[in-house]
Amino acid sequence: MNRETGVQSDGGRIHEPVHVPGHASGDRPIPENHGEVSDSPLPLVALDDPHLRPAAKNVRHTERWIAFLIALAALGFAGYGAVYWQGGQPQLEGLTLGIGLLAIGAALAAWGKYLLPRGPFVEERHDMRSSDVEREQMAAAVIDRGKLVMRRRGFLGKMLAGAAGILGVVIAFPVIRSLGPLPKLALDKTNWRKGSYLVTIHGRKIKEDDLEVGGIITVFPPGYEGNAMDQTVLLRASTSPFTTKAGRETWTPKGYVAYSKVCTHAGCPVGLYQEQTQQLLCPCHQSMFDVLDGAQPVFGPAPRPLPQLPLMIDSEGYLRAQQPYDQPVGPGFWERS
Amino acid sequence: MSETATSKESTTTGQGSSSVGIGSGGSGTGARHQGRFDSATERALGWLDDRLGVGKGRSLLDKIFPDHWSFLLGEIALYSFVVLVLTGVFLSLYFVPSTKEIIYHGAYAPLRGKLVSEAYASTLKISFSVRGGMVIRQMHHWAADVFVGAIAIHMMRIFFTGGFRKPRELNWMVGVTLLMLAIVNGFLGYSLPYDLVSGTGLRIAYSIILSIPLVGSYLAFFLFGGVFPGNGIIEPRMFILHVLIVPIIIAALIGAHLFMLVRQKHAQFPGKGRTEHNVVGSPLYPTFMAKTLGLFFIVTGVLWMLGGLVQINPIWQYGPYQPYKVTYAVQPDWYMGWLDGAMRIMPSWEFTGFGHTIPLEVLLPAVLFPGLTFTLFYAWPFVEARITGDRAVHNILDFPRYRPKRTALGAAGVAFYFTLFSASATDVLANFFQVSLNTVLWSFRFLVIAVPVVVGIVTYRICKELAAMPVTDEPKRSVILSRTEEGEYVMEEASIRPGDAPDDLDPIAVPARIGAGVEDAGLDEDGLDKEDIPGELLDKVPGVRRVTT
Ligand code: HEM
Ligand code: FES
Numbered sequence A: 001m002n003r004e005t006g007v008q009s010d011g012g013r014i015h016e017p018v019h020v021p022g023h024a025s026g027d028r029p030i031p032e033n034h035g036e037v038s039d040s041p042l043p044l045v046a047l048d049d050p051h052l053r054p055a056a057k058n059v060r061h062t063e064r065w066i067a068f069l070i071a072l073a074a075l076g077f078a079g080y081g082a083v084y085w086q087g088g089q090p091q092l093e094g095l096t097l098g099i100g101l102l103a104i105g106a107a108l109a110a111w112g113k114y115l116l117p118r119g120p121f122v123e124e125r126h127d128m129r130s131s132d133v134e135r136e137q138m139a140a141a142v143i144d145r146g147k148l149v150m151r152r153r154g155f156l157g158k159m160l161a162g163a164a165g166i167l168g169v170v171i172a173f174p175v176i177r178s179l180g181p182l183p184k185l186a187l188d189k190t191n192w193r194k195g196s197y198l199v200t201i202h203g204r205k206i207k208e209d210d211l212e213v214g215g216i217i218t219v220f221p222p223g224y225e226g227n228a229m230d231q232t233v234l235l236r237a238s239t240s241p242f243t244t245k246a247g248r249e250t251w252t253p254k255g256y257v258a259y260s261k262v263c264t265h266a267g268c269p270v271g272l273y274q275e276q277t278q279q280l281l282c283p284c285h286q287s288m289f290d291v292l293d294g295a296q297p298v299f300g301p302a303p304r305p306l307p308q309l310p311l312m313i314d315s316e317g318y319l320r321a322q323q324p325y326d327q328p329v330g331p332g333f334w335e336r337s
Numbered sequence B: 001m002s003e004t005a006t007s008k009e010s011t012t013t014g015q016g017s018s019s020v021g022i023g024s025g026g027s028g029t030g031a032r033h034q035g036r037f038d039s040a041t042e043r044a045l046g047w048l049d050d051r052l053g054v055g056k057g058r059s060l061l062d063k064i065f066p067d068h069w070s071f072l073l074g075e076i077a078l079y080s081f082v083v084l085v086l087t088g089v090f091l092s093l094y095f096v097p098s099t100k101e102i103i104y105h106g107a108y109a110p111l112r113g114k115l116v117s118e119a120y121a122s123t124l125k126i127s128f129s130v131r132g133g134m135v136i137r138q139m140h141h142w143a144a145d146v147f148v149g150a151i152a153i154h155m156m157r158i159f160f161t162g163g164f165r166k167p168r169e170l171n172w173m174v175g176v177t178l179l180m181l182a183i184v185n186g187f188l189g190y191s192l193p194y195d196l197v198s199g200t201g202l203r204i205a206y207s208i209i210l211s212i213p214l215v216g217s218y219l220a221f222f223l224f225g226g227v228f229p230g231n232g233i234i235e236p237r238m239f240i241l242h243v244l245i246v247p248i249i250i251a252a253l254i255g256a257h258l259f260m261l262v263r264q265k266h267a268q269f270p271g272k273g274r275t276e277h278n279v280v281g282s283p284l285y286p287t288f289m290a291k292t293l294g295l296f297f298i299v300t301g302v303l304w305m306l307g308g309l310v311q312i313n314p315i316w317q318y319g320p321y322q323p324y325k326v327t328y329a330v331q332p333d334w335y336m337g338w339l340d341g342a343m344r345i346m347p348s349w350e351f352t353g354f355g356h357t358i359p360l361e362v363l364l365p366a367v368l369f370p371g372l373t374f375t376l377f378y379a380w381p382f383v384e385a386r387i388t389g390d391r392a393v394h395n396i397l398d399f400p401r402y403r404p405k406r407t408a409l410g411a412a413g414v415a416f417y418f419t420l421f422s423a424s425a426t427d428v429l430a431n432f433f434q435v436s437l438n439t440v441l442w443s444f445r446f447l448v449i450a451v452p453v454v455v456g457i458v459t460y461r462i463c464k465e466l467a468a469m470p471v472t473d474e475p476k477r478s479v480i481l482s483r484t485e486e487g488e489y490v491m492e493e494a495s496i497r498p499g500d501a502p503d504d505l506d507p508i509a510v511p512a513r514i515g516a517g518v519e520d521a522g523l524d525e526d527g528l529d530k531e532d533i534p535g536e537l538l539d540k541v542p543g544v545r546r547v548t549t
Helices: A059-085 A090-115 A132-150 A154-175 B002-006 B014-025 B029-038 B040-052 B054-061 B069-092 B118-128 B133-160 B169-191 B196-210 B216-224 B234-264 B284-309 B334-345 B360-388 B404-423 B426-433 B437-468 B535-540
Strands: A044-046 A121-124 A216-219 A232-236 A256-260 A272-274 A279-281 A288-290 A296-299 A311-313 A319-321 B101-103 B115-117 B278-283 B351-353 B356-358 B479-483 B489-493 B513-515
Touching: A059 A090, A090 B133, A090 B284, A256 A311, A296 B437, B040 B054, B054 B284, B069 B133, B069 B234, B069 B284, B101 B118, B115 B118, B118 B133, B133 B169, B133 B284, B133 B334, B133 B404, B169 B196, B169 B234, B169 B334, B169 B360, B196 B216, B196 B360, B278 B284, B334 B360, B334 B404, B334 B426, B334 B437, B404 B437, B426 B437
Parallel strands: A044 B513
Antiparallel strands: A121 B278, A216 A232, A232 A256, A272 A279, A279 A288, A288 A296, A311 A319, B101 B115, B351 B356, B479 B489
């Protein structure tokens, strides 16, 4: 169609009227080419209809670009093959196949965007809502047949519900209960016992001279090296005992002090020790605990001090636990009192 | 394409097949109709139609896709998922889902002789010893980040344009579920290699579950199979969730999402010829298919390039997970940042009493807050309908500027989550700006309220401003400005070229048949009769080559 003249050069062919929705007031046109294919000729749009023109300003030009992109893609793919053949190298692999995929993608997208009919095309939308009659029939079917099932059999229905309820409960046994043990006291107790030696990750017992002042090491009860709940930081804050909290005077022989390494916030290992400030820092959400003050949290979201492990030094000079932890270690939970 | 249209003898597939008749029969439509049964495509379609009635599905080929860039976002998410499945299958051929400790003997020298989990060792193997494995593994990770990002931005698009309103509330809710599952599966996958950083993330996840009142410890024990880290059962569980169960649910929901989309048809922006009762754009076949296939390859190409060129999650630098070890600057993938930030700026409010503990410092930011977030997301279509009282069907989208309140609220929300996300870098920021952590912490506690308020107000103002500007329906036209001999300037409307203003045409239904046009008007392929056809017209007809002499 020539815009200026309005001439439709359809070469004398049958040209079905084209519906322009929104123009006819209110009544929505049904496109004739919708629906079943019958023997009658389908509505036809002439090839030179402006809607079928490509969007490209210069078709030849666009085609050349697309040809270039496809050639580039082929090169990229081949390049990837070559790189792989040579033993592979991540950056080159990424570059070659990446360029290939991008180029083929761009070519296809350009083909669709610039060379195919530019439209615009329209499709009618049908209401989701059914007619009143259909709605009523549907509701009637559901309700009436439902009533038929239950009529004067309310008792059976209740039995059915009861049986289903039992199934619902017992099915949870294999599906959920089998998954793990009950918590019982697992969260409250650690493997530290009265008299446990303090050993390193390699199982070596710690002796009274092993740490300089300012030294820090992670310790476990023997046999539980690496255990997530038992991990404990052993620090040497001075050479003589000091008081972290009233009543804990004997817990820090020779300036050694031990705290649970499990952060009371969300359980990360409290691994960083700042000697000048005498603080333990948890790298996860930056809670800070004051070593000299019973690991009282001084910053961050941790709500409670790290539990302290009472220490003693035995006659052979080995560091040992006087007592287990006097409270659950780590983050809070409902059963913790 | 142009060749097919020009050559009268071409009787190939696709669009060409509808011009079969042109070649064989000449001008009559009856002849064209008989000619149809000549083509192999026709016979194949007939074969299928006899058995499955595919002919009745033609309207699907005509499904209209609005031409607006913002409609690509969902497709990007979809194609990222396709990439995740493809690369994920590759990874699962080599990955060993086990926390059993072995002595490492692989290709990465610095770790040789160290005790590592089988999961960790096999991830190193994928990275260093499987040819092409590094790219695929990094591509999988990048695709996960892009997947969640595309979903989030897609959701914002729907929100700001009111695409969630009746009749699309259900699809909005499916979308919210997809966002949630994408985040969950991303976290699960991220944890699989069992490196120091992701293991620490698992430890935090365990504590988060533990914080739930009443059932928390039971849940944690059942999920992990005991006290953290749960005797090694966590790997097969997380593995099967990650590679099978969650992806299947996601795939099914994507199916439901698209089914509803086809059934309800796309919503569209207002514009010429567009009403509540139609959709204007490009048809599925062939235009949209070509474009979207192109987009698929572009998404794949970008992800592949990222996978090859941009390092992500170098687990060999973090080391294997040991519960007592920790690295500095622990950061999860970006889509977990908002939760991490919330946990960081939360005050340490633990409740104890009546023999019980409620760890509010974890429960609030990591359980209740995301719970509330997603509840609000789910409920939003209904909340808004209640506020506005608008219960009508909407197939025409809003321009955000005409809904200043919703737009301001949405922008404030985005700002809120973005501030929380930034708060997950408190330690990094404190280091970078050389200020105390305390300063950074309190700044964020303030900013998390102030930023959304300011953003909301500014957005509201901008909307009002934009909405007050006059709009014309007239498409932009190019003009020719020229200076006359006398120094006067004259402006002329330039003649219209195809492509200048595609929307100036009235939309038509997608043609089932495309007939002959200019070519049939007594012209042959090369001997175009230039005299009879205006040159300008020739330019516009696809496949008509202009012969210059
Ligand atoms: C919603 C879709 C998915 C998301 C968001 C996702 C995300 C992730 C992420 C972030 C990783 C960590 C990668 C790393 O840096 O090491 C990962 C690992 C993995 N994913 Fe997926 N994934 C998805 C679907 C799948 C599917 C469908 C499969 C398999 C059929 C799969 C198989 C794997 C395997 C085997 C690993 C462990 C190997 C490794 O870590 O390199 N994923 N996933
Ligand atoms: S886990 Fe230690 S601060 Fe959060």
